[in-house]
Amino acid sequence: MAVVKGPQVFPRPEYLRRLAAVKVKMAERDIEAVVITESAHITYLTGSISPPDARGLIIFESREEPVFILRWLDVALTEQETFLDRDNILAYSEEFVGGPDTNGYDAVIDFLLDQGLSKASIGLELSDLTVASFEKFKTRLPQIRIVDFSHEVERIRSIKSDLEIAVMREAAAIADAAVLRALEIMRPGVKEADAIAEIVGALARGANGKIGTWLAEPFLCASSRIGSPHTHWSEDTLQQGSQINLEIAAVRHAYHAAICRTYSLGNPSDRLLRMHAAQLAGLEAGLSVIRSGVISDEVAGVIHRTTEKYGFKKRSRCGYGLGIGWWEQATSLKIGDSTVLQPNMTFHLHLGSWIEENFGCVISESIRVTESGVELLTKAPRELFVID
Amino acid sequence: MAVVKGPQVFPRPEYLRRLAAVKVKMAERDIEAVVITESAHITYLTGSISPPDARGLIIFESREEPVFILRWLDVALTEQETFLDRDNILAYSEEFVGGPDTNGYDAVIDFLLDQGLSKASIGLELSDLTVASFEKFKTRLPQIRIVDFSHEVERIRSIKSDLEIAVMREAAAIADAAVLRALEIMRPGVKEADAIAEIVGALARGANGKIGTWLAEPFLCASSRIGSPHTHWSEDTLQQGSQINLEIAAVRHAYHAAICRTYSLGNPSDRLLRMHAAQLAGLEAGLSVIRSGVISDEVAGVIHRTTEKYGFKKRSRCGYGLGIGWWEQATSLKIGDSTVLQPNMTFHLHLGSWIEENFGCVISESIRVTESGVELLTKAPRELFVID
Numbered sequence: 134m135a136v137v138k139g140p141q142v143f144p145r146p147e148y149l150r151r152l153a154a155v156k157v158k159m160a161e162r163d164i165e166a167v168v169i170t171e172s173a174h175i176t177y178l179t180g181s182i183s184p185p186d187a188r189g190l191i192i193f194e195s196r197e198e199p200v201f202i203l204r205w206l207d208v209a210l211t212e213q214e215t216f217l218d219r220d221n222i223l224a225y226s227e228e229f230v231g232g233p234d235t236n237g238y239d240a241v242i243d244f245l246l247d248q249g250l251s252k253a254s255i256g257l258e259l260s261d262l263t264v265a266s267f268e269k270f271k272t273r274l275p276q277i278r279i280v281d282f283s284h285e286v287e288r289i290r291s292i293k294s295d296l297e298i299a300v301m302r303e304a305a306a307i308a309d310a311a312v313l314r315a316l317e318i319m320r321p322g323v324k325e326a327d328a329i330a331e332i333v334g335a336l337a338r339g340a341n342g343k344i345g346t347w348l349a350e351p352f353l354c355a356s357s358r359i360g361s362p363h364t365h366w367s368e369d370t371l372q373q374g375s376q377i378n379l380e381i382a383a384v385r386h387a388y389h390a391a392i393c394r395t396y397s398l399g400n401p402s403d404r405l406l407r408m409h410a411a412q413l414a415g416l417e418a419g420l421s422v423i424r425s426g427v428i429s430d431e432v433a434g435v436i437h438r439t440t441e442k443y444g445f446k447k448r449s450r451c452g453y454g455l456g457i458g459w460w461e462q463a464t465s466l467k468i469g470d471s472t473v474l475q476p477n478m479t480f481h482l483h484l485g486s487w488i489e490e491n492f493g494c495v496i497s498e499s500i501r502v503t504e505s506g507v508e509l510l511t512k513a514p515r516e517l518f519v520i521d
Numbered sequence: 522m523a524v525v526k527g528p529q530v531f532p533r534p535e536y537l538r539r540l541a542a543v544k545v546k547m548a549e550r551d552i553e554a555v556v557i558t559e560s561a562h563i564t565y566l567t568g569s570i571s572p573p574d575a576r577g578l579i580i581f582e583s584r585e586e587p588v589f590i591l592r593w594l595d596v597a598l599t600e601q602e603t604f605l606d607r608d609n610i611l612a613y614s615e616e617f618v619g620g621p622d623t624n625g626y627d628a629v630i631d632f633l634l635d636q637g638l639s640k641a642s643i644g645l646e647l648s649d650l651t652v653a654s655f656e657k658f659k660t661r662l663p664q665i666r667i668v669d670f671s672h673e674v675e676r677i678r679s680i681k682s683d684l685e686i687a688v689m690r691e692a693a694a695i696a697d698a699a700v701l702r703a704l705e706i707m708r709p710g711v712k713e714a715d716a717i718a719e720i721v722g723a724l725a726r727g728a729n730g731k732i733g734t735w736l737a738e739p740f741l742c743a744s745s746r747i748g749s750p751h752t753h754w755s756e757d758t759l760q761q762g763s764q765i766n767l768e769i770a771a772v773r774h775a776y777h778a779a780i781c782r783t784y785s786l787g788n789p790s791d792r793l794l795r796m797h798a799a800q801l802a803g804l805e806a807g808l809s810v811i812r813s814g815v816i817s818d819e820v821a822g823v824i825h826r827t828t829e830k831y832g833f834k835k836r837s838r839c840g841y842g843l844g845i846g847w848w849e850q851a852t853s854l855k856i857g858d859s860t861v862l863q864p865n866m867t868f869h870l871h872l873g874s875w876i877e878e879n880f881g882c883v884i885s886e887s888i889r890v891t892e893s894g895v896e897l898l899t900k901a902p903r904e905l906f907v908i909d
Contacts, residue, residue, distance in 0.1 A: 140756075281653075337754075346756070450615065
């Protein structure tokens, strides 16, 4: 019995617009078909949310819809999730799964051969394909001209539509709610794991009647593990005097909104107070200059000069593109980066700094670039949370 | 100020034993140094848990400890988490981050050049490296002999030590607890997102005083999305008559224990009862033949013949290796697979079947192969849970 399509996150014209932008790039580079393999790009172009096995989305310049080739047991879900017609979802059989030498890319190549594309120009995402998978394409399609299509979709998706922004606002409200839930529950004597249970619970339950549709990796870096970011919670119990650097993201339909806040159980140390004040000033200086037309390098420069006035040198970049996934590679707020900010670019503006091997603290916001300035997506109180 | 090492999951001799097994493979293939890039392999060989950016672990045949090259801000965490001496953790600077053309592999190559290895034989994991990253190695080390070291560490880690098994037992107890928590809270009128909040809460809080140290992707496939596995929860509310296929894994120190169970809110349909009975019989038939020395193909054959007696043809494989990460590629319980089962191999023995685009159900166990049979790691009641 067939399944029926579920509610779609975006209407069909939104996906066709995105595909049209890809086709412009294909025409510029004289490519007949592109095989998209990056999960985030497949999500962007179809609405499918990360099928697990090797698979390809094949975009033809001459056809409206792409063809999606995936493992047979992912077909029903893909029909429900995506805007694609059933006829454009093609299953490969179990033979391609779990062997050392074959995978779904063999099925993709079989399809290209069936289509008579053995002498065409084909775009592949070489920044995503492994060497082993790429060898399949070269070996089995020896006469094909392979064009590196890496980063093309990344650049397109770095500028969001208003529909995408609306989803990111929903995600940001959930991230805010989780920050406040952490403020309620983190106390001396609470196990870090129990705190995380409540925080991820908030990320799933959502806000304003909109649930979190997925969980991004939550990082809870508590004393004595505050010298690095991306730290897992530990088996420890929070103590009076503990500092917690919380780095989380909420997810709606694969769109992420990230936020970092620092918490102190009891009076913060002088070092923490001074560093957090520097970060806050840097963040606000960044917000004051971001607008359409400004160069990424300029934003980073303002931030660095501000924190240095406070006596702290931030060593890491000041932010990165945000959207489908916790970071997008196409954009980076950093010294030397010549990206020109455009309306509806979205960033995780991140002032986190780790200045000693045993000390750092964090503060960040998810933001949208506008014509005249910046929209804050995250709105939780922008402060060092002191829990007495 | 320097950090101090945290408690180690495994003692130093355990890591040296694992490294020695890698060095045997290196010697057999006449390789002077191997660059390990696969996250799970780095975890296996050092205790580091998934640093986020491009990085490499370089194993020399002639040195006891490997050298780990990673982003400067991950150093403190890596010193705390791993057994490595501080001198063997080398930082690369921020210049390698966030650019389109440079990444941490450039720092790895710089190191290889510094070591005078430009004409050596180097092993790379080509099944993990992207084409773009591999090109760096080829271009910047033109005289080096590159040997494909893919799958070597996978094969070594497919057989666990008793220390690893002990950790997996702890993870399995957490998975069991989450299955039972789901049984308590899934009721008509409960939002799927609220159910997931409780289930992941249980996966974090842990069992028997042992927390879950990380969260694996939890899949909650509820009517009408039970025709595919790996389905995210939706915005829906559970209904009287809903079926839920729950696929979860608990994590201790990167080691996963997975379990699947099917729940019915109210009386199950005849179709569900018949299919679940077939799966249960297949699972138990598989358990009855698994022991050291048996071939993977034989196990799969017994399972398939059993479910077919019940009138159901299972199309997907019957299981896969389990350990660091939800699945290991080295082993697969499937027809045609010639793997000889050995003591302390661990599997997710998975009878899930999706026989119609709108119907499937699941049951599985995490298991360990023993000399004489099988140890069940997961112990939750092995039944179709009917919630009245």
